Amino acid sequence: SPDFSQFFPFQISTSSSGEEPCYAGVPMSSIVEQGLGVGDVISLLWFKRSLPRYCTKFIEICIMLCADHGPCVSGAHNTIVTARAGKDLVSSLVSGLLTIGPRFGGAIDDAARYFKDAYDRGLTPYEFVEGMKKKGIRVPGIGHRIKRGDNRDKRVELLQLFARTNFPSVKYMEYAVQVETYTLSKANNLVLNVDGAIGSLFLDLLAGSGMFTKQEIDEIVEIGYLNGLFVLARSIGLIGHTFDQKRLKQPLYRHPWEDVLYTK
Numbered sequence: 377s378p379d380f381s382q383f384f385p386f387q388i389s390t391s392s393s394g395e396e397p398c399y400a401g402v403p404m405s406s407i408v409e410q411g412l413g414v415g416d417v418i419s420l421l422w423f424k425r426s427l428p429r430y431c432t433k434f435i436e437i438c439i440m441l442c443a444d445h446g447p448c449v450s451g452a453h454n455t456i457v458t459a460r461a462g463k464d465l466v467s468s469l470v471s472g473l474l475t476i477g478p479r480f481g482g483a484i485d486d487a488a489r490y491f492k493d494a495y496d497r498g499l500t501p502y503e504f505v506e507g508m509k510k511k512g513i514r515v516p517g518i519g520h521r522i523k524r525g526d527n528r529d530k531r532v533e534l535l536q537l538f539a540r541t542n543f544p545s546v547k548y549m550e551y552a553v554q555v556e557t558y559t560l561s562k563a564n565n566l567v568l569n570v571d572g573a574i575g576s577l578f579l580d581l582l583a584g585s586g587m588f589t590k591q592e593i594d595e596i597v598e599i600g601y602l603n604g605l606f607v608l609a610r611s612i613g614l615i616g617h618t619f620d621q622k623r624l625k626q627p628l629y630r631h632p633w634e635d636v637l638y639t640k
């Protein structure tokens with residue numbers, strides 16, 4: 377029998393064997409002629425289908441809003457230190473990307489998983505949040521170092537406004553907002569953060585667009601596609617931080633000693 381081990385078991389999304397490359401069957405000329413954008417390219421390459429314009433616009437807004445959040449956040453800090461150590465663009469970029477995870481920018485998938493499970497099981501926000509506390513798990517998508525109940529994250533507000541205006545249903549987002557109302561009653565730092573906003577709204581996008589089966593939605597959430605949005609977006613900012621350091625000819629970074637607690 378033939379040896380298939382040499383083949384990757386993938387659904388081909390980019391074909392370059394014909395006259396022009398295609399993304400999920402859509403020729404590049406058609407992408408350009410129709411004036412499609414990066415949201416459409418993401419929907420073709422990640423989700424293997426053309427999504428309605430409001431969905432691809434939402435993807436683009438996520439990418440624009442998460443592109444950067446200043447030099448002091450985990451990812452930018454690592455990138456800046458690495459660039460100032462004289463390393464190249466790719467090293468500086470990945471050094472920053474490697475900080476993306478459960479606490480910083482990489483809570484989108486878990487937020488989607490936990491909000492979906494809680495909503496689908498009909499848990500009240502109280503039952504959900506207190507259940508998480510009993511398990512010793514922080515609610516992904518809730519909490520921020522700087523943002524507070526009286527100093528909301530503008531990105532969250534912009535995403536919610538777009539979805540309320542354009543999505544057929546925002547039931548998961550409304551559930552996340554109810555969770556936030558409950559967590560804010562416990563502590564002022566426990567706002568719905570940008571990861572939680574994207575995670576809950578992407579559930580609404582997947583469920584409300586009519587473009588995905590229930591099984592496909594479960595698979596997307598289970599595999600964890602959504603952190604990819606933050607990784608992609610933040611790469612834009614991290615590349616910018618690398619260029620800034622190089623252009624400004626910044627020297628090797630050394631952290632102020634007095635910031636470090638040293639015990640013998």
Ligand code: ACO
Nearest residue numbers: 478479480481483514515516517518519520521569570571
């Ligand atoms: N769920 C439940 N309780 C929480 C949560 C949460 N998500 N976040 C903080 N708390 C509680 C803590 O348990 C702590 O209470 P305690 O001292 O009684 O234990 C209190 O709030 C203060 O916590 P800190 O650790 O001081 O909060 P910090 O500012 O360091 O944490 C962070 C910020 C890491 C974002 C945190 O809220 C968290 O882990 N959230 C979940 C992960 C998440 O959504 N990350 C994405 C953030 S947005 C972004 O990165 C783009």
Ligand code: LMR
Nearest residue numbers: 444445449450521522570
């Ligand atoms: C970000 O987008 O980087 C932030 O929300 C995280 C932070 O610490 O401000």
